[in-house]
Amino acid sequence: MDAHQIITCEIPMRWGDMDAYGHINNVQVVRLLEEARIHAFGPPGGTAALGQDPPVPLFSSVAAGVQALVVEHRIRYTATLDYRNLPLKIRVWIANPGPASLDIAYRIHDPHTDRLCVKAQTTLAFVEGVSGSLLRITPEQKRQVAPYVGPSLFP
Amino acid sequence: MDAHQIITCEIPMRWGDMDAYGHINNVQVVRLLEEARIHAFGPPGGTAALGQDPPVPLFSSVAAGVQALVVEHRIRYTATLDYRNLPLKIRVWIANPGPASLDIAYRIHDPHTDRLCVKAQTTLAFVEGVSGSLLRITPEQKRQVAPYVGPSLFP
Amino acid sequence: MDAHQIITCEIPMRWGDMDAYGHINNVQVVRLLEEARIHAFGPPGGTAALGQDPPVPLFSSVAAGVQALVVEHRIRYTATLDYRNLPLKIRVWIANPGPASLDIAYRIHDPHTDRLCVKAQTTLAFVEGVSGSLLRITPEQKRQVAPYVGPSLFP
Amino acid sequence: MDAHQIITCEIPMRWGDMDAYGHINNVQVVRLLEEARIHAFGPPGGTAALGQDPPVPLFSSVAAGVQALVVEHRIRYTATLDYRNLPLKIRVWIANPGPASLDIAYRIHDPHTDRLCVKAQTTLAFVEGVSGSLLRITPEQKRQVAPYVGPSLFP
Numbered sequence: 001m002d003a004h005q006i007i008t009c010e011i012p013m014r015w016g017d018m019d020a021y022g023h024i025n026n027v028q029v030v031r032l033l034e035e036a037r038i039h040a041f042g043p044p045g046g047t048a049a050l051g052q053d054p055p056v057p058l059f060s061s062v063a064a065g066v067q068a069l070v071v072e073h074r075i076r077y078t079a080t081l082d083y084r085n086l087p088l089k090i091r092v093w094i095a096n097p098g099p100a101s102l103d104i105a106y107r108i109h110d111p112h113t114d115r116l117c118v119k120a121q122t123t124l125a126f127v128e129g130v131s132g133s134l135l136r137i138t139p140e141q142k143r144q145v146a147p148y149v150g151p152s153l154f155p
Numbered sequence: 156m157d158a159h160q161i162i163t164c165e166i167p168m169r170w171g172d173m174d175a176y177g178h179i180n181n182v183q184v185v186r187l188l189e190e191a192r193i194h195a196f197g198p199p200g201g202t203a204a205l206g207q208d209p210p211v212p213l214f215s216s217v218a219a220g221v222q223a224l225v226v227e228h229r230i231r232y233t234a235t236l237d238y239r240n241l242p243l244k245i246r247v248w249i250a251n252p253g254p255a256s257l258d259i260a261y262r263i264h265d266p267h268t269d270r271l272c273v274k275a276q277t278t279l280a281f282v283e284g285v286s287g288s289l290l291r292i293t294p295e296q297k298r299q300v301a302p303y304v305g306p307s308l309f310p
Numbered sequence: 311m312d313a314h315q316i317i318t319c320e321i322p323m324r325w326g327d328m329d330a331y332g333h334i335n336n337v338q339v340v341r342l343l344e345e346a347r348i349h350a351f352g353p354p355g356g357t358a359a360l361g362q363d364p365p366v367p368l369f370s371s372v373a374a375g376v377q378a379l380v381v382e383h384r385i386r387y388t389a390t391l392d393y394r395n396l397p398l399k400i401r402v403w404i405a406n407p408g409p410a411s412l413d414i415a416y417r418i419h420d421p422h423t424d425r426l427c428v429k430a431q432t433t434l435a436f437v438e439g440v441s442g443s444l445l446r447i448t449p450e451q452k453r454q455v456a457p458y459v460g461p462s463l464f465p
Numbered sequence: 466m467d468a469h470q471i472i473t474c475e476i477p478m479r480w481g482d483m484d485a486y487g488h489i490n491n492v493q494v495v496r497l498l499e500e501a502r503i504h505a506f507g508p509p510g511g512t513a514a515l516g517q518d519p520p521v522p523l524f525s526s527v528a529a530g531v532q533a534l535v536v537e538h539r540i541r542y543t544a545t546l547d548y549r550n551l552p553l554k555i556r557v558w559i560a561n562p563g564p565a566s567l568d569i570a571y572r573i574h575d576p577h578t579d580r581l582c583v584k585a586q587t588t589l590a591f592v593e594g595v596s597g598s599l600l601r602i603t604p605e606q607k608r609q610v611a612p613y614v615g616p617s618l619f620p
Contacts, residue, residue, distance in 0.1 A: 049392035082359035204547035
């Protein structure tokens with residue numbers, strides 16, 4: 001139905017992501033979303049050593065002094081996520097591209113049953129690290145994300 | 156203006172809560188919110204050894220088989236949070252009390268400058284741990300939280 | 311030279327494993343060792359949902375009430391470990407098999423340069439979860455680990 | 466018997482430090498040791514915003530480009546550590562002061578029963594961050610730690 005592309009990230013859970021309830025802890029779900037972002041868009045420029053090219057180099061192509069900052073998270077937990085020694089497949093796309101921010105949308109399904117467990121969206125902005133001043137989304141960044149722009153999960 | 160009570164939780168950051176950007180990592184902010192919840196409402200019944208009474212025993216008074224589950228988080232990062240070896244003062248209150256869920260609202264201010272850094276809200280529900288069936292908020296729980304019911308931070 | 315087998319575990323680092331120094335944090339190295347153990351020997355019985363068979367089901371085959379507990383860690387950091395979006399190859403084997411404990415030995419090399427970054431050893435024991443009483447290594451467990459018994463990294 | 470001084474650090478556990486076994490996870494114990502070090506010796510120079518003076522400014526007084534790096538950890542878990550909403554009292558002192566490294570020794574007792582749960586020692590060195598070259602312990606650092614030098618917990 002929807003013509004946009006989705007990036008599917010294989011992200012292993014860790015046994016230590018579970019809490020005393022014996023499920024993946026809600027905070028560690030946010031860690032897994034962070035890792036999906038990095039998988040899809042690359043480690044932010046200046047924070048990682050040489051590795052592989054990400055599907056879309058949105059983060060890895062920023063200048064070393066620029067930081068990709070989380071402005072807002074919205075995370076809905078629709079089912080408890082069980083630990084399995086199977087990688088999660090986290091679906092990632094872009095929503096609400098704006099002049100100075102964009103959203104990353106995610107869906108996490110159970111890797112064995114395929115049940116939807118988490119729907120989430122992160123609003124990101126790019127800032128100049130030292131001054132903290134907000135940067136506009138560049139034409140090059142718009143081109144990078146254009147094929148992946150899809151629906152927003154939240155109103 | 157607002158007559159509701161607020162619970163102020165002293166929660167130390169940890170040096171390891173910082174990430175490669177040199178700020179408190181956005182995921183660890185969610186960990187700090189979890190700890191503020193536990194500080195205010197007690198460790199969930201059955202998950203902790205003997206300690207001190209929390210300000211409001213909303214979690215610590217649930218039966219051992221009952222779990223307090225996060226249904227949704229909404230977290231707005233309004234300023235980067237710097238690590239200091241001073242405890243955060245996290246303000247916590249209740250919003251949107253409903254028949255089977257309630258929200259916990261939080262504000263995190265910088266412990267030195269008092270600048271607002273994070274506004275957040277967590278929707279919680281109580282479920283029977285084995286069956287997973289949703290439980291209604293009990294009259295006793297309503298009484299416990301009544302003095303702390305205040306405005307919602309998000310529409 | 312050495313006839314024992316080694317289990318090589320592919321464990322991705324996470325961007326969030328870095329600390330404010332911009333390297334993989336020493337504590338998160340211990341998390342990575344935990345995950346290598348789980349990868350090699352399976353999630354401890356009763357703590358995970360259905361997944362894949364591990365190379366050696368030492369942990370996953372214990373009864374649900376039995377816990378594999380860390381008695382001692384010894385971890386030598388020989389070089390700082392840089393974050394890369396490439397999985398670590400962590401080499402794992404068994405050392406010092408005893409009547410009621412055994413050691414897991416590990417070597418972590420940089421996934422790009424192959425430089426040795428960490429040598430570590432964990433002493434594990436199995437205990438009955440409720441009583442806490444120590445269990446003897448069973449003949450079946452001895453058979454499971456026999457091909458992987460190699461040298462101790464520490465005196 | 467022993468005339469050296471000990472620094473007692475009040476470090477709260479977090480509910481999220483527990484794992485699926487319902488105890489404080491062994492990896493998070495290492496995080497708690499890190500936090501005790503920071504409490505005792507201050508946040509490493511250049512990695513924190515303004516806070517309070519630590520008991521001994523061993524880390525906070527290093528120049529911004531210098532890093533305090535963990536060379537080795539040795540951690541013995543003598544009893545499982547239960548989560549309580551009471552701060553741990555972690556005892557910290559110095560062992561094995563050398564020309565270019567020193568050990569930090571720790572003892573963690575249960576905050577309710579006072580049972581010894583963890584004995585640990587960390588070998589630290591100071592390196593110049595960019596070049597990675599090892600620095601000698603300065604006369605000033607020797608003076609700072611002299612009153613706290615006590616026995617080594619491990620041979």
